[in-house]
Amino acid sequence: MANSNSFLCIDLGAGSVKIAAFEPNDAGGLTLKAFAQQPLGLPGAQDAVREGALKKALATLLSDPAFASKKINLCPPGYQVFSKFSKLPPVEAKKIAEIIQLDAQNNIPFPIEEVVWDHQVIGASSDSELEILLVAIKSELVDRVFNTVGALGKSVDLVDTPQTALCNAFRHNYSELGGCSMVLDIGAKSSNVLFFEDGKIFSRSINIGANAITQEFATEQKMRFPEAEQFKLEQGFVALGGAYQDPDNPQQAAVSKIARQVMTRLHIQVNQTIQSYKTQRKGGAP
The missing domain is CATH 3.30.420.40 (ATPase, nucleotide binding domain)
Structure with missing residues (x-):
């Protein structure tokens, strides 16, 4: 019981x-x-x-x-959740709720009456702007x-949303860490990049996930998705590339090359996210 x-x-x-x-x-x-x-x-x-x-x-x-x-x-x-970080102008405390409601209506890409949405105050910037995280998901889902x-x-x-759940878990388990920390959560359909620095957070969703490896491998080898997924999990790895010799098994060689290509695309997106965080959010290097 x-x-x-x-x-x-x-x-x-x-x-x-x-x-x-x-x-x-x-x-x-x-x-x-x-x-x-x-x-x-x-x-x-x-x-x-x-x-x-x-x-x-x-x-x-x-x-x-x-x-x-x-x-x-x-x-x-994650792919069903909309999230966005926003900065609100300095206003009187009694007007904050009204400003957040207006910001949600302007930024959530669905009619506001068709979603469940909420916000979390992240903090205030040096110029007194209020930083918030907006999250929304369609009510029907x-x-x-x-x-x-x-x-x-x-x-x-x-x-809860994947980003905030992971944020809470990180803060609970690694609250003593200083400086800037980055967490990369690779999902099946999308991946999340989260930054933690000086009590503030920032996240970005990337539309690349592990299913991309399976789908491209299944298409190339003319396999059903479940068979391709099982082969990837049991025998797949990320190819080293360059002068390293391919595996003797041609299917293993194929899935390893595809994995490397997908991970390269993800690596590019993560690097761009880090640069954006450093330049636009004035954050540190993780």
Whole structure:
């Protein structure tokens, strides 16, 4: 039987669903009691068929008695979440909420009545501008997940975004680090780059993920996505390039070259993000 204070955290990624069961401990922290994951395959990154794959994965995971808690914290996949850092002009405290509402209407790329949105105040710049993080997700996507989880006898306490969840985890575990730190979170469909410096954060989403390797390999080798994914996980690696000899297995050589090409594209985007952070945000080198 689950502890009455226990809860579940579920990461609804584009490539897999991860679930963890936690209980508060006497030291004031949390104890991880169980962890599991279920792959979604290519349907996990395709909205037209994602819901069916998600229902099947959640039903499988939540059938385990280790995940009997009724309370759930959810995190949707990064590609479904809109996020943007904004600077607001100095205004009276009573007008801040009004300015943030206006900023959300101007920047969120969907009608405001069709999304669930929120903000987090990051801090104030040297010229007294208020720095905020806007996040939004379409209401229909949230409703689908709530309905799916509800049908399995669970209730959702919290919906967080990948960027803020990772930010909270980093700050909790590495709060003593000084200077500028960078975290690169490589997902199935997209990747997140986060910077932490002097109590402030900045993040950028990059539309390159591990599925790109699988999809390009599957197309080149005329394989189905699940077969290509399995081969990538079992035998794939990033080719060294240059004068290094290719593997004897031609499929292994092919997937390693594709992995190198995708990682090179990601490396370029990460470098551009670092330069942008240093020049536009006046940040330090990570």
